[in-house]
Amino acid sequence: MSNYHVKNLEEYFQVYRKSVRDPETFWEEIAEENFVWRKRWDKVLEYDLSKPEISWFQGAKLNITENCIDRHIYSRGDKTAIIFEPNDPNEEAEHITYKQLHERVCRFANVLKDQGVEKGDRVCIYLPMIPELAVAVLACARIGAIHSVVFAGFSSKALATRINDCECKMVLTSDGSYRGTKTIDLKGIVDEALESCEGVESVLVAKRINSDIQMKEGRDKWLQPLLDEAYHDCVPEIMDAEDPLFILYTSGSTGKPKGMVHSTAGYMVYTAYTFKNVFQYREDDVYWCTADIGWITGHSYIVYGPLANGATTVMYEGVPTYPDWGRFWQIVEKHNINQFYTAPTAIRALAKENLDFVEQYDLSSLKVLGTVGEPINEEAWHWYNDNIGNKNCPIVDTWWQTETGGIMISPIPYSTPTIPTYATLPLPGIQPALMDENGNELKGNLVSGRLCVKFPWPSMARTIWGNHQRYKDTYFSAFEGKYFTGDGALRDSTGYYRITGRVDDVIIVSGHNLGTAPIEDAINEHPAVAESAIVGFPHEVKGNALYGYVILKETGESRNHDNLRKEINQIITEHVGPIAKLDKIQFTQGLPKTRSGKIMRRILRKIASKDTSNLGDTSTLLNPEVVQDIMDNAL
Ligand code: WT7
Numbered sequence: 001m002s003n004y005h006v007k008n009l010e011e012y013f014q015v016y017r018k019s020v021r022d023p024e025t026f027w028e029e030i031a032e033e034n035f036v037w038r039k040r041w042d043k044v045l046e047y048d049l050s051k052p053e054i055s056w057f058q059g060a061k062l063n064i065t066e067n068c069i070d071r072h073i074y075s076r077g078d079k080t081a082i083i084f085e086p087n088d089p090n091e092e093a094e095h096i097t098y099k100q101l102h103e104r105v106c107r108f109a110n111v112l113k114d115q116g117v118e119k120g121d122r123v124c125i126y127l128p129m130i131p132e133l134a135v136a137v138l139a140c141a142r143i144g145a146i147h148s149v150v151f152a153g154f155s156s157k158a159l160a161t162r163i164n165d166c167e168c169k170m171v172l173t174s175d176g177s178y179r180g181t182k183t184i185d186l187k188g189i190v191d192e193a194l195e196s197c198e199g200v201e202s203v204l205v206a207k208r209i210n211s212d213i214q215m216k217e218g219r220d221k222w223l224q225p226l227l228d229e230a231y232h233d234c235v236p237e238i239m240d241a242e243d244p245l246f247i248l249y250t251s252g253s254t255g256k257p258k259g260m261v262h263s264t265a266g267y268m269v270y271t272a273y274t275f276k277n278v279f280q281y282r283e284d285d286v287y288w289c290t291a292d293i294g295w296i297t298g299h300s301y302i303v304y305g306p307l308a309n310g311a312t313t314v315m316y317e318g319v320p321t322y323p324d325w326g327r328f329w330q331i332v333e334k335h336n337i338n339q340f341y342t343a344p345t346a347i348r349a350l351a352k353e354n355l356d357f358v359e360q361y362d363l364s365s366l367k368v369l370g371t372v373g374e375p376i377n378e379e380a381w382h383w384y385n386d387n388i389g390n391k392n393c394p395i396v397d398t399w400w401q402t403e404t405g406g407i408m409i410s411p412i413p414y415s416t417p418t419i420p421t422y423a424t425l426p427l428p429g430i431q432p433a434l435m436d437e438n439g440n441e442l443k444g445n446l447v448s449g450r451l452c453v454k455f456p457w458p459s460m461a462r463t464i465w466g467n468h469q470r471y472k473d474t475y476f477s478a479f480e481g482k483y484f485t486g487d488g489a490l491r492d493s494t495g496y497y498r499i500t501g502r503v504d505d506v507i508i509v510s511g512h513n514l515g516t517a518p519i520e521d522a523i524n525e526h527p528a529v530a531e532s533a534i535v536g537f538p539h540e541v542k543g544n545a546l547y548g549y550v551i552l553k554e555t556g557e558s559r560n561h562d563n564l565r566k567e568i569n570q571i572i573t574e575h576v577g578p579i580a581k582l583d584k585i586q587f588t589q590g591l592p593k594t595r596s597g598k599i600m601r602r603i604l605r606k607i608a609s610k611d612t613s614n615l616g617d618t619s620t621l622l623n624p625e626v627v628q629d630i631m632d633n634a635l
Pocket of ligand 1: 250295296297371372373374375376397398399400401402403423485486487499501502508511512513
């Protein structure tokens with residue numbers, strides 16, 4: 001039996017028990033047997049969750065790109081590492097072998113160095129899903145620069161906030177991007193963002209759509225000529241196990257986005273381990289995750305996890321709807337995809353379309369199907385199972401977070417029996433706990449509560465960039481000595497976990513994690529708006545959609561409401577991005593508030609969800625009369 005690759009349920013239980021009984025030996029064996037280290041660790045784990053301080057493989061030295069690329073050159077140099085599938089199905093796919101990836105990453109790394117990037121510097125990557133994105137990420141890791149990838153659907157203001165928060169000195173972008181029939185002017189967005197980012201010294205621009213863009217003298221350079229001139233080999237920077245590998249921003253319920261900091265060795269070990277087990281990847285498989293590398297799913301399960309296993313990983317540039325709703329399945333057939341990983345929102349959207357889009361393609365290569373990002377409803381699960389998996393492919397409903405770095409609760413295919421809507425069992429090394437509101441752990445089965453993790457795991461985020469106190473307050477203060485996830489969950493009679501959704505003010509829309517605060521801040525920028533509150537309500541395709549309650553200033557009250565709604569969504573698009581647009585906007589005279597001035601979102605949520613039979617206790621409200629008024633005018 002090897003700890004690294006779990007192959008049946010009995011093995012899972014054995015390995016799981018070992019991982020709890022003796023976590024250090026468990027992870028030590030995995031680290032020892034499956035990676036290359038420049039120096040061995042002195043201590044596997046050191047932690048104090050009250051501070052919190054966590055350190056895995058302390059004293060070890062390594063470079064993650066050596067593990068993801070160099071070591072494979074000897075054993076599988078001509079194997080395809082990355083398949084790039086372009087937006088346009090008529091453009092040829094690109095197959096990048098491990099040898100070629102090595103050269104491209106080395107050249108890019110040398111360009112970064114030539115441009116003055118040093119170990120520890122932050123580099124913002126704002127690129128579409130083209131090979132340069134994966135190469136840029138790895139090039140940063142090669143030289144020890146900390147990458148901060150910003151999803152290239154975020155607006156200029158959102159980009160600027162993220163660039164400034166971690167003081168990036170360089171931005172990597174492209175002239176533009178393709179999305180179905182549309183092109184997006186990425187360079188224009190970067191230019192706008194940089195008007196308020198003084199620390200950025202240089203911008204390197206990849207050419208993708210051949211648009212006519214402005215290049216700012218002294219700041220902007222085309223990437224390709226620099227790559228062509230750069231040396232094809234680059235000695236990897238030797239990093240400490242705990243050196244930061246990257247920063248990735250995620251929304252919080254309040255305040256600005258949180259720059260989650262992930263460190264090198266633990267992240268590598270955990271993403272590689274979970275990739276291998278959750279997808280049961282075998283040497284000749286072709287694996288496809290449809291996420292964007294701008295999210296944690298892409299970091300961990302398009303780039304690092306698969307490459308650390310010498311896998312073939314697909315990067316798809318386009319959208320599920322172009323040229324038609326059959327695009328995903330056409331790609332599955334074309335590249336003989338074995339493992340397919342996507343979001344429930346995509347499944348729900350696809351399930352609404354004609355089955356012809358599925359049936360015209362041969363999906364028999366598929367072995368494992370995955371979902372991530374939000375709870376999957378039973379109907380979508382069955383559609384996925386029946387029509388895509390042909391009832392033959394286990395579905396792994398993987399629960400995790402930007403903060404956890406890797407998958408935490410998930411079936412292991414062909415080992416764990418699956419049940420729709422259940423993420424099932426914790427992966428080896430993960431010790432979940434359900435807590436009641438008084439801070440007591442709920443032991444035994446058939447309980448539901450707040451989901452925590454009570455023991456460190458290697459890929460947990462180590463801090464929030466520039467604000468360790470916030471890291472402690474957000475994740476380690478609600479329940480002493482435990483990491484609090486912000487989710488609720490139940491444990492059924494067999495010990496299976498079902499995630500029931502957020503218990504804070506984060507709303508998951510189409511699998512995207514949206515905090516209420518930045519959206520409300522954006523709305524409040526509108527000159528006619530006095531105050532606003534947004535909540536989520538159930539939506540057939542998106543899972544949740546956003547409902548805004550807006551109080552207008554007296555000066556704005558006479559304005560045409562439809563125009564105001566458009567303007568509000570326009571402002572949100574500019575400040576946050578189009579994913580945060582509101583589906584419904586209700587103008588109201590007041591918002592239900594507690595005596596301490598806090599908006600009672602619970603009530604607003606119920607009204608938005610048309611679930612007003614029992615509004616709960618409203619006696620603590622300062623202004624109970626507004627509730628009836630809001631209900632009477634609900635949309
Ligand atoms: C939140 C984290 C992990 C990568 C994508 C999202 C929700 C995630 C599931 C699932 C139910 C899920 C949780 C979590 N979530 N996966 N399988 N079932 N809910 O990362 O943006 O950090 O969001 O997504 O609410 O806390 P993220």
